[in-house]
Every structure is written in structure tokens, then in C-alpha cells.
Amino acid sequence: MKRKKFKYLSSRVTWLIAACAACFLLYLAAWTAVAVREERHMALVLAGFFLFAAAAAVFWRWIRRPYLENSRALRLFCTGYTMNGLFSQRTALSPEMEDAVRKIQEIMNTDKLISATKKQAQYLALQNQINPHFLYNALEGIRGETLSAGLESVAKMTEALSTFFRYTISGSENLVTLEDELANIRNYYIIQRYRFGEKLNLSVEYDADHESEIMSYCLPKLTLQPIVENAIYHGIERIIGEGRLRIKIEVTTRRLIITVSDNGIGMTEERLREINSRLGDMTLDYINPEKESHGGIAVVNVNNRIKLLFGEEYGICMYSTQNVGTDVEITLPLIQKDGRGTYEK
Template identity: 55%
Template structure:
């Protein structure tokens, strides 16, 4: 028994400790060995989990490069074959994924976000053709300052996507999307509008009730079939970063369209503010 414990302490932990016993153990010793075996199993499991986590981390670093290289290969083949439309679509897709996956900053410039929205819209135009139009507008006098403002990454594109899926895609005929930006005091107001099918008063009420919940109330688990998951996620991130005085509010009328207003602090420095520090 003494030799078994010594082997355990010296790190000889392959297999069960009872395998090292050269004599019959007493009941007390068997109980001790059982407890040591359980500790050994837990330790090995932790080591295994750590190795798996390290492997997945490495895998996640490799996969984006594999994706970009594959898309670039497709683009090159398309250009050689004279398929300019396919090449352009592939380039847009690679640019969209590069922005979405690679950048890790919490805050990016409005200019970067708008560029990503335009890239995403390019991709959608291949699907909808001339059925879909996108406009971006702001006061020319404030444009430079607005474009330098820092906002949470992927604030606008998920809402733009939501407007297409739940708004313009469902209507008959062409659809128009508008991104309007303006400075109001110390705040930046972004309004994303569509002329789609809109919402009923009851659906609108439920949506705004969900958005009014605290950003810390991450237990919101409404099924995707109800829609609005993208809006809730963006709203939660804004609450967590800046406080509950900022966030989203939705205006809509059935058969007319929907406006999603995003209220954010107007900040232009690279330093990310503490939550609630801008109130």
C-alpha cells in the first residue's frame, strides 16, 4: 500500500491505482484507493478538456484562413473562366466573412460598419436583383464626425438583415432600405427603415417589451420563429457596453414598414467607455 501511494505522488497515474497493488488491500485501504482513483479520473478529465480546448482554439485560428484561401481560389478560377459575376460575388463574400470573423475589437468606426453593410447588401443583390435598394444618408456637415464615431461591431448589419428577411422580402414588388444617421447632442442616432410588410400593434408591443428588458437579462430565450432575435442581441450588447439608457426601439405599421432606431453615445476615441459612464 505504501508503495502504491508513493507511485501516485510521483506521478505514475496511468491506469487504476489498484493495478499497482501487490498484496490484498484491507477494506480501509480499498476505500482510500477508490477515492484516489476518483481524483485521478477528475485530473485526467481536466487535462483532456484543456487539450481539447487548445485544439479547438488552434482550429478556430486555422479555419478562417482556410475559408479565405478557398474563396480566393474560387474567385481566381471564376476570373480565368470569364465569370465576372461569380468572381465579384465571391470577393464580396470573402470581405464580409473577413470583417465578421477576423476583427476582435468591441468598437469599430461607423465608416467600417457602413462598409460592411454595403458589402452584405452587394451579396443580397445577387439574390434579389433590382427588387432591393439601399440608401445611406446623413447631414453632410456632420458626415465626417459621424463616420469617425465608434460603435459596437455588427450593430447595423444584423438589423439590416432582419429588415430584409421580415420586411422587404415578404412584400410584393420592390423594396427599399434606408440607413439614416444623425448627431443629437452627445448621442448618435441610427435609424434603419424598410418599406416592407410591417408589424401588427400586438407584435410591435411584444418586441419593444423584450427590448426594454435589461441587457443583463440574458435569459431571454424566445424561439427564433418569433423573429427579432437579431434586434434583442444587438440591444443586449449595447446595454452591456454603455448602459440601459442606450439601445433599440422599434416603430412599425402593418402594410407600411418598420423603423428600428439605435441610440448610442457619440464617442470618437479608441478608448472604450465604462458601462454607464456616458450617462
């Protein structure tokens, strides 16, 4: 859709300044012609050109360049590419614009916005509509009855489901230990095994010599489960034969890297580029339910929550080969919980 240029104040100011500069140059040109013909006032003509050049340099340095920087930051923000540039501008367009940007930054830093991506829609629905204690008590009652009837497999599944929901629904902390997150994944795996049976297998790999240290690192709650679920339903479920899920945990001097791999159907290069493009953008469009799509939305939600909490240098990247499998690489800062219950890098 073509925009009307003169609808915007910036276009009007630009054309007005350009017109004034053109008029001044025409005046200088006429004055120069007279001075050359009469061979006098040349010093004044040179002073006029010097004044014009100085004014142009000041205009470019103090007005035009800061304006272009602000416009570029706003354009990138609107396309979802970055948010940091919006908050780091040295020169604001106006006091009102500075206040508006500050207000956006305050909203971005609130727990309310972070929690918008904390859980998938189904978890939020459960949290809003089901009394957690009623759910736990009902599941415990079912488990007790099945144990009495000798149905140990059903009792085991019910226990896993109860523990999974307790972890998913309860608590308000943004960060949990890797040990707790993996325990939730194992409960989720137990539940899925009752559906897929021997077709589904999970392995977790890490340096056993540093297990206690690795398990104490923290990450956003419900980081792994949506990605594991995505791997099962969009990858492994569609293949014939054994489905293998692998969670590999690596620690560098500054980062915690978790890779969730599957041997599912993978995806095309075009689809992979599309998802990685969305993962590279810092956008809030996913909060609008009308814009959600089934493919990849879980990964996008997790990625955006990581970036909101830790910064744009962290997040998710996907690698995939069609009919071979998919790797989802999660990069996080090294954060541990100290004895006082606070978090430190």
C-alpha cells in the same frame, strides 16, 4: 403557482415582529386601563407609547424600508426590467448578499458576457468551426478562377462574401468605426442583391458636410448587419414590388442616432408592443438557446449588447405599421477613437 409564505425567512421574521408588536400594544392597553382606573402612572404609560412609536419609526427607517427597496430591486432584476438598481442599493441584506451582488456585477462587466451577444449564432458557429484563413484563401481561389473565366459578377460576389466574413469573424474589439460598419453593410448588400436583384435597394443618408466626423464615431461591431438582415427576411422578402432599405444617421450634441427603415410588411400593434417590451427589459434570457425565437431575436441581441456596453439609457426602439414598413431606431453615445487607440466620449 402559490408559494408557501412560511417557507421564507423574511415571512417568519415579519410575523414574529408583528406578533411581538401586538403583544406589546396589548400590554400597554392593559396598563393604560389600570392607570386610568387608578389614576396613577400616567407618565409611565405615555412614556411607553412614546417608546413604542420611536421603536416603530426606527424599525421602519433602518430595517423595513431598506428591506422593501432590496426586495423591489431583486424583483425587477428577476423580471428582466433593470439591473442598475440591484447594484446601487445603499443597504445590503447581509454581507453574503453584498458579496453575491458584487460578484454578479463583476460577471456582468466581463468581456465574456458581452461577447455572448456580439454575434448571431451562425457567426459563432463559423468562428468555432471554420479556420478563417482557409476560408479566405478558398474564396480568393474561387474569385481568381471566376475572373480567369470571365465571370466578373461571380468574382464580385465572391469578393464581397470574403470581405464580409473577414469582418464578421476576425478581430476581438467590441467597438468599430461607423465607416467600417457601413462598409460591411455594403458588402452584405452586394451579396443579397444577387438573390433579390432589382427588388432590393439600399440608401444611406447623413450630413455630407460632416462626413469625416460622422464616420469616425464608434459603435459595437455587427450592430447594423443583424438589423438589416432582419428587415430583409422579415419585411421586404414578403412584399411584391421594390423593397427599399434606408439607413439614416443623425448626430445630436450627445448621441448618435441610426434609423434602419424598410417598406416591408410591418407588424401588428400587438407584436410591436411585445418586441418593444423585450427591448425595454434588460434581460439575459436570450443567451439560453431554448428560449430563443426566430422573430426579433437579432434585434434583442444587439439591444442587450448596447445596454451592457453603454447603459440602459441607450439601445433600440422599433416603430412599425402593418403593410407599410418598420423603423428600427438605434441610440448610442458619441464615442470616438483617439490617436492612441483608446475610446473617449
